[in-house]
Structure formats: C-alpha cells, structure tokens
Amino acid sequence: MNFGLTEEQEVLRSVTRRFLDERAPMATVREIMESPEALDEKLWTGMAELGWLGLVIDEDHGGAGLGWVDLVVLLEETGRGLLPSPLISTSLAPAAISEFGTAEQKQRYLPSLADGSAIxxxxxxxxxxxxxxxxxxxxxxxxxxxxxxxxxxxxxxxxxxxxxxxxxxxxxxxxxxxxxxxxxxxxxxxxxxxxxxxxxxxxxxxxxxxxxxxxxxxxxxGTAALARLLDLAAVAVTAEMVGAMDKDLEITSQYAKDRVQFDQPIGKYQGVKHPLAEMYVDVETSRSLLYYAAWCVQEQPESLPLAAARAKRTRASRSSASASMAYSCTAPSVSRRSTTFSCISNAPSGRFRRSETPTTTTVA
Amino acid sequence: MDFNLTPEEEAFRDEVRSFIREHLSPEGRKDPNFMGNWLKSVREKRWVGFNWPAEYGGGGGGIMEQVILKEEMSKAGGPPLGTSMMGLQWVGPAIIEYGTEEQKQQFLPDILDSAYQWCTGYSEPGSGSDLASLQCKAVRDGDEYVVNGQKIWTSGASYSKWIILLTRTDSDVEDKHDGITCLLVEMDSPGVEVRPIKNMAGSSHFAEVFFDNVRVPVKNLLGEEGKGWAVTVSALAHERSGISEVAGLISQLAQVVQLAKRTRKNGRPASEDPGIRRRLSKADAMIEGMRLNGQRFLTKQLKGEKLSSETSINKLHRAFLAIEFGELALEIQGSASQYTSRPADEDDDDLGRWASGALGWPAVVIGGGTPNIQRNIIAERILGLPKD
Missing domain, CATH: 2.40.110.10 (Butyryl-CoA Dehydrogenase, subunit A, domain 2)
Structure with missing residues (x-):
C-alpha cells in the first residue's frame, strides 16, 4: 500500500511549476488567452522539449513512456498555472491511437504527436x-x-x-x-x-x-473505446480543475491573511476561515479520488469508469462553489486572475464570467 | 503509487477471511453462546487489542494489518473485537503509555478479556469544545485525591465499572492545559452518582456523572499530577484516521439505496428520482473519497510520519454523511418515516426503522470535536490563518 508520489513524480511537479512560473506567468497567460487559438508556438516547443507532449507515448514512438499518474501530476500544474494550451486534447489522441491503433497507425501518428508537430x-x-x-x-x-x-x-x-x-x-x-x-x-x-x-x-x-x-x-x-477515452478525458480535466482549485485556495488564504478590516486580518473571522477549510477538504478529497482514478487507468482498468466518474463528479460539483467562495473572500477586489480560475470550473452560470471592472493586482 | 497488498498482507487478509467464514456463519450467529464464543476465539487469536504491544497481551499488529483486520471485520458485519470499547480505544493505550507497572497488571488484562466497561469523564457542563477549561476538582489529601464536580455526556456511565477522569488539581496556572490530572476512578466509589440522559432518539447512552467528595487512592493517578492533558491528547489521536469507518458507511449507503429501490414515490421507485439519485451518488463519491483520503493518511503512517490535522477532513465528511443518511432516509420514506417504532398491526419492516438513525446523528457529529472545531483546526493549523 503506497498512496504517494515517487521521487521522480515530485521532481516532475517541481520542474513543471518552475517552467510555468518562468515561461508562463499570469501576464503571459493573459496574452496567450487573447491569441486566436489560445496557443503560443514558442511555449509549445518548450513543452515538447520537456517531453510533456509525449509523456504517455511509449519510447519506441518518440515518447517518454510514463504513466497517467505522471500525466496527472503535470496537468495539475498546468491547471494551477491556467496554462492555455491543447495539452489535454493532444494527450487524449495518442491514448486513442496507442490503445486502439494498429502498428502502422502508431508508427504514422505517434512520433509527430510526441514532438508537437502534430496536435x-x-x-x-x-x-x-x-x-x-x-x-x-x-x-x-x-x-x-x-x-x-x-x-x-x-x-x-x-x-x-x-x-x-x-x-x-x-x-x-x-x-x-x-x-x-x-x-x-x-x-x-x-x-x-x-x-x-x-x-x-x-x-x-x-x-x-x-x-x-x-x-x-x-x-x-468503438463503443468501448469511446467510453474508455471519455474516462481518460474525465481524469485529465479533473486534474486541471484540482490544480486550479488548489491555487485558488492558496491565493484566497493568503489574501485572508493579508487583508485587514476592523483592525484584524479577515482570515480571523470564522465566516471566512470556515469556508476556506471546506475548500481545503474539497481539494484534498478530490485529489485523492483523482490520483486513484489515474492509477486505475493502467493498473486496474476495470475500476476506471467508476473511479473517474467519482473524481470528476466531486471536483466539478465543488469547484464552482469554491470559485464563488474565492470571490466572496476577495471581493470587491476581484481580480482577473481569480476570475480566470473560476472559468476553468466550467461553471454553467454567467456570474463566473470575467469581470469587466477595473482589475487590481491585490490578489494576482 | 500502488494500491495492492504485499503477499504477506494478502495472506493475513485470507486468514481473517477464513476465520470469518468459520466463526460468522448465519447458523452460528443464532447460537445463544455465540457472543461468548466469539469473544473467546478472537481473544485467542490476539485480535482483541490487536494494535497493543504483545508484551501487554495485545496482538502487536502492524498498521497495515490493523487496517486489514478492521476492514474485513467491518465488511463482514462482525461483532466487535472485544466489548470493553472505551477501554480498548482510549484507556488501554493511555495506560500502556503512561501507566505504572501495577496499573498495567491490574487493568490491561481485564480490558482485553472484556471483563467490564470503562467510560471517559472528559466533558463538563462548561467545558465541551474547550475541554481544557474543565473545573472538576481534585485535591490531594494524604494518600488520596478528593474529587468534587460534574461530568456530562459521559457515554456508557450507567453500565461502566471504571471511569478515566480528568480533574483540575491546580487552578493557578498560566496555560489552562496545565494543572489537569488524570485519575482512574471506580464507579461504585462512595459519592459517585450517575444520572442517565435520555436523548432525542430515546436512548440513554449518555449520562451526567456527579462527584461529591469521592476519595481516589493516589495509586490510581495516571501519568503525573498536573500533566493529565498529555494523556488525553495521546488517547484522542487514535480516533481520526477514518479507514475502518468506511466499510460501515458503505453498508449504510447500501441500506438507503435498498430503501429507495423498494419505496415508491409518485408512481415509481424513489431510486428513479433524479434528486434522490444525485444525493446518493454524492454520498457514494464522498465515502470513496474518505476511503482514499484514509489510504493517504495510512501511507503517511506507514512511512513513519505522524498524522496531524489532516484527519479532520474525514471527520467533516463523516459528520455530513451522518446527517445526510438520516435526512435522506426520511425523505425517501415520506410521512411514514415519523414512526419511531413499527405499529403492531403493520408488517412493513421499514416502519420505525429510520427515525432513530435520523435522530441519532448528534452523537456522531459532535463526538470527538464538532465540525466547526474541525474547520478551525484545518484553517489555523494547515492553512495558517490567524487564531480566533
């Protein structure tokens, strides 16, 4: 029994975070957001060089030959950094070809997906x-x-x-x-x-x-293959959401410590600290469900459909609530930064749309 | 990351399973001596006090074996491994850690043999979440302490032979956690009075316990005088990993699902109602989340790291589920859920079965730290928010 990350996975996490901090800080994210396809060529090349695009493609076809737990580590980080890129999409295509493709199809498509020349x-x-x-x-x-x-x-x-x-x-x-x-x-x-x-x-x-x-x-x-791919997609999307939520919690907790009203940090009030504790519970429980689902992808495929559904169900139902919590803690200085996070939650309600009010940098 | 058991762990799991098959057959359970036989055979296996060190008569079971044993027993719906519940969970571990050799000899075998019950005298009318503010007073008088004061919400006080009691021996302290002294007190000592409290579900599991000049020999002091808080902290730390509860929660959920399947609402099974389904699936995912959170805590323990505030996560889920299962069952059952017992002229077994569960949640939700206390713990100790 070991529900923890390996040393290599921890390294992958910290390398990813450092890369994103340096190459895709929020100002850059906002620029990429405005581009037609929300994709930056140079960044994409950098991601390819780091082996991210072929992370789960086997080594014979130009990939890194890692597993879905590794991919989830990566996606949690890109979710944290709100990185605009087709990383999830282009990770699902090789999953389809690797699992259901012929030798010829693998040879034809996987190497170019791994090096980023194909998306x-x-x-x-x-x-x-x-x-x-x-x-x-x-x-x-x-x-x-x-x-x-x-x-x-x-x-x-x-x-x-x-x-x-x-x-x-x-x-x-x-x-x-x-x-x-x-x-x-x-x-x-x-x-x-x-x-x-x-x-x-x-x-x-x-x-x-x-x-x-x-x-x-x-x-x-094809029916079974599609169901399997949708389960993989659920895991990947959940990973991004968990990462984004984790960052949301970090930003909001920090704000609650820094923001002083009535002569004390607002984080001292239980009306603020208790919802933040609930966010923590949600993030950590979602993360447990997420990593188990990621492990199931390769080690226990028969358990994946239920594991993926449970993970995505929990994350999706809580992330909009948490985004709204992040708002209520940081309002009225709702920054574009935190609203961007909220958008990732796929919240169906218009109230999570980007605010057009003048943005402040308090939270960002 | 690996959720598989090692071959040794699998062998132990198989041993537990075959024991269960042998000793928990439906026919065997009907035997009038079933419970006595059960306690004897699990004692022989050294599965009573399985986590206690072998030198004190326990099983010396490692963390992983404990989890396997508890989980398999819980899945099988087996009777408890020993009936001196408070003794096994709180008192024994505290005595093992802080007790004198004489106390170990006197108390530990009885706890393992299910000889009698212990209760825990912690909460007071003025000291609940803020337990360290307790006022029940003990004054040293020669070879004895003289105890005066009151405890409340003491589980099982009316059928316990002993109580582990937190008293204040020193009020003149800067930190209220100092000056607390832990005493082991015989419940039939002169001056002890137990008044059962009938709760809203109709049971009298809790009681008030009054102490009027109760004399306790100094040899029944557990740990050092004035250092009793440490004794409780050590004991409380056992309660929160949450893994063994999951099998019970799965079975509770399955019962509510069955209720939803056999109860018709608006001309169709309640289990087809999208609102009900959504709540059931939320509970299901939460229970699985608890199981996996538990696995993460377990991983930490297996690595030799100490568990701390993160276990409050599962405590909060547990509180939500305790209330949710009760409410959900009532909502599914509708008006008939108001029966607290099945009327004599009705033969529907569901009647009267769910109300007591729905009324019983406070014990689960409040015991061991209320949800708001858990939220304070997470916010202050993990997120680093300023203390109240």
Missing part, C-alpha cells in the same frame, strides 16, 4: 449534446473499404489548433467506430469560437463527405 483532439459532442456512445449520430457511409463522414461535431476542444481529430462515428448506421481524420482533409471545415473559459478554445467541425480510409479506422469495439 490531436477528440471530437465527440454532436447535436444530441450527449457525451457518450449514445450521442453519436455522425454518419459513416461505407465507401471503398473505408467510410465517408457526414455531419457536425460541436464544442470540440482545441479543434482550431489541432492537425488531426479522433472522430467517433456511426458506421453504416450500426456500430460506433473511431476514425482518424486530418484537419486538412477534403470536406473538413472548422469554426473556432471563444467560450466562458478564455484559456480554452473550442470549435465546430463540419464533415462534408470526408473520406476515412480503412487504414485510418481504429480497431476493436
């Missing part, structure tokens, strides 16, 4: 707004051993920056298959847009008779 993403959501096999209706009409895709994917993370998409579709009206589609393929049109989380970009992808040859279709049961 991948998972294109799942459709008009149904159902995240899962039941929501897939994109039609794949048999054609010359492969398929022709027609339909639209919506709210696809980082689709504007991506060079290849993993696309679940309904093959011949029957079963779900996963196709690898290159972004510049004939008949593919992407339309990017900003959403409430300004560190992320999403896009619609329209497929107009797009050919997917037989050697671009992943093997095995």
């Amino acid at each position: 991948g993403t998972l294109a799942v959501l459709e008009e149904s707004d159902v995240v899962g096999p039941d929501g897939i209706a994109l039609s794949g009409t048999p054609d010359d051993g492969g398929y022709r895709l027609n339909g639209t994917k919506r709210f696809v993370h980082d689709a504007g920056a991506a060079t290849l998409f993993i696309v679940p579709f309904l093959a011949d009206g029957n079963d779900i298959k996963l196709g690898i589609v290159e972004a510049n393929a004939e008949g593919v049109a992407t339309k990017s847009y900003a959403t409430m989380d300004e560190t992320k970009r999403m896009a619609d992808i329209a497929f107009d008779n797009v050919p997917v040859s037989s050697d671009a279709v992943l093997t095995g049961d």
